[in-house]
Amino acid sequence: NRWETLFSVILTFLPLLFCGAAMAALPFFYESYPFWYVAQWSIPAAFILCSGAVVMLFFSKRPGGMKGIVVSLSITGLLYGTCFAGLAGVYASDHSSKATANCIARYKAPGDLVIQYRGFDQGLPFYLRERVILLSHSNDMDFGNSHEKNRFWFTDEEGLRNLWNKDQRVFLVARPEDAKTLETLLGSSAATLRVSEKRMVLSNRPVTDDEFPETF
Incomplete structure (x- = not known):
């Protein structure tokens, strides 16, 4: 019809x-x-x-x-x-953790630490193939926080400051809107590796592409 x-x-x-x-x-x-x-x-x-x-x-x-x-x-x-x-x-x-993880993996050496500030991207440990330290995590991690015997994996701002000032390299994943807070907490020594709409990646030590040529 x-x-x-x-x-x-x-x-x-x-x-x-x-x-x-x-x-x-x-x-x-x-x-x-x-x-x-x-x-x-x-x-x-x-x-x-x-x-x-x-x-x-x-x-x-x-x-x-x-x-x-x-x-x-x-x-x-x-x-x-x-x-x-x-x-x-x-x-x-x-909106995926893959790009953030790839940025970290590009420079990360064995023994380097990864910390996430104010949140928990569940894909980050998956793509990095290792556990990350959480600071001011989301509510869905309250149960794990209350039962974790090794307090190393759940830190606070004082713990972050102590780790940041050590010789060990630290990669910090945070929200761009927390940049001012982190500058006050950690000082202006942070090296910015990546900034996107949702996440930024900082390090307590500058990194260069020449530093880890084997990653390419």
């Missing part, structure tokens, strides 16, 4: 156009990242969605066009999925 086909297309056509417009506008509102960092995926996604909508509208005006509509919708979905995966990677880069 032609009217049923047209009605079905409208229900798909309008959402696709709306989503396409939203994708095109996304880089202008996603201020956490550089414009082209998001636009490289969102603009192609917008083009794919809008093109798919136009193609479906074209087939809706042809007799027996439902087959063409289904095929075009399938192709649109596959192409859009590729772009969406790229956008998901942009988002995951700041």
Whole structure:
């Protein structure tokens, strides 16, 4: 039935156009990242969605066009999925612990310590393949804190200051908004290795790429 086909297309056509417009506008509102960092995926996604909508509208005006509509919708979905995966990677880069762990692993030597300040990224020990010291951890670690016999793994600000001033290298994972607090606590000697929207990585000793050439 032609009217049923047209009605079905409208229900798909309008959402696709709306989503396409939203994708095109996304880089202008996603201020956490550089414009082209998001636009490289969102603009192609917008083009794919809008093109798919136009193609479906074209087939809706042809007799027996439902087959063409289904095929075009399938192709649109596959192409859009590729772009969406790229956008998901942009988002995951700041919300996954992998990038933080990779930054630490790049310079970390056996015996170096990793401390997380005010929080606990559960993926961090997984990617580092070792335990991390927690300071002002999240509430879900209260049980472990109360039953941990080795207090080394749960420290406080005084313990952090003591570890920071030793010769042993320390990597500190914290939130960017805690930078001023940490500067007051630790002084201005911290070397910044990485800063993202959610996490920053500091070290009590400067590191250089030449220091650990075997990590490359």
